[in-house]
Amino acid sequence: xxxxxxxxxxxxxxxxxxxxxxxxxxxxxxxxxxxxxxxxxxxxxxxxxxxxxxxxxxxxxxxxxxxxxxxxxxxxxxxxxxxxxxxxxxxxxxxxxxxxxxxxxxxxxxxxxxxxxx
Amino acid sequence: xxxxxxxxxxxxxxxxxxxxxxxxxxxxxxxxxxxxxxxxxxxxxxxxxxxxxxxxxxxxxxxxxxxxxxxxxxxxxxxxxxxxxxxxxxxxxxxxxxxxxxxxxxxxxxxxxx
Numbered sequence: 396x397x398x399x400x401x402x403x404x405x406x407x408x409x410x411x412x413x414x415x416x417x418x419x420x421x422x423x424x425x426x427x428x429x430x431x432x433x434x435x436x437x438x439x440x441x442x443x444x445x446x447x448x449x450x451x452x453x454x455x456x457x458x459x460x461x462x463x464x465x466x467x468x469x470x471x472x473x474x475x476x477x478x479x480x481x482x483x484x485x486x487x488x489x490x491x492x493x494x495x496x497x498x499x500x501x502x503x504x505x506x507x508x509x510x511x512x513x
Numbered sequence: 514x515x516x517x518x519x520x521x522x523x524x525x526x527x528x529x530x531x532x533x534x535x536x537x538x539x540x541x542x543x544x545x546x547x548x549x550x551x552x553x554x555x556x557x558x559x560x561x562x563x564x565x566x567x568x569x570x571x572x573x574x575x576x577x578x579x580x581x582x583x584x585x586x587x588x589x590x591x592x593x594x595x596x597x598x599x600x601x602x603x604x605x606x607x608x609x610x611x612x613x614x615x616x617x618x619x620x621x622x623x624x625x626x627x
Contacts (some may be wrong), residue, residue: 399556426613435522437603437617438557445613453614485556502549502615504556 397421401486401505408476408512416471416508418486424503426489427469428453429461431482432507438485444469445491476512484508517606519618527626532576532591534621536604539585545612546587547605548578551620557603563587574598599625 402417420427428443430453440453444463458480460472469488473480487502520535538544545564549557561572568580578589587604604618 428615430617435619437619439617440614443613451613487557501559501562502547502557504558506556507554 399486399488399503399505401484401508403508404506405509406511408473408510410477410512412476414473414476416473416484416486416510418469418471418505419467420469420486420488420503421467422488422490422503423466424488425466425491427463428487428489428502429459429469429471430485430487431455431480432485433482441471441484473510476510478512480510481512482510484510517604517616517618519602519604519621521621522619523622523624525624525626526594528596529593532589532594532598532623534589534602534604534623536587536589536618537585538587538604538606540606543582545607546578546580547615548572548576548587548589549603549605551601551603553600560589560602594623594625596625596627599623 399420425446429441430438432438439455441459442461444450447463447466450461450463463469485507486505489500489502517538547562548560550560551557560576561570563570563580571577576591578587580587601620601622603620606616608614
């Protein structure tokens with residue numbers, strides 16, 4: 396099983412450029428999310444989705460957009476890259492079960508996308 | 514504000530000795546709690562979770578954790594460390610205002626000496 400697939404694995408951008416990080420899962424999970432990981436800060440939630448057509452903001456949404464047109468895909472768009480967005484980005488998905496208790500099950504993570512903004 | 518605190522940024526143990534990674538959370542309710550492990554240059558993997566069932570939770574690879582509401586703690590333990598346990602460990606809690614949002618601790622890097 397592929398699980399959660401992120402592309403690209405590495406990317407270098409110049410300040411002001413835009414790009415999209417791709418995330419796809421093949422487990423039919425309702426819940427998908429994007430995190431950024433910075434040294435000494437753990438992972439911080441950027442955006443999440445509980446199903447196709449439904450997205451919401453996490454802790455650090457500024458500068459990022461998401462959409463969820465299908466169950467499988469959850470791309471993260473950087474509108475105008477800034478050096479502060481240099482980070483490792485992780486996509487994660489989860490089965491919500493009956494969907495009433497939030498994320499109580501396992502999050503399945505991709506292997507990460509390392510982004511450098513010059 | 515709701516938070517989760519991992520009390521040690523680094524823990525070093527000898528192979529075969531016990532492991533204790535400490536986690537405290539601040540919450541006025543009983544959240545769902547998780548421990549995840551991250552090996553170098555990899556994504557995170559679930560070790561174990563607590564979701565209001567038994568307070569002693571057993572996970573993969575011999576790890577376990579005990580939920581202590583009175584102490585607001587969820588410490589991770591293992592009786593005997595193995596070299597392959599060297600990794601970074603994250604304590605995670607669901608937010609009070611939205612159980613779809615998770616808060617990650619800052620991580621504890623476990624070093625295992627031969």
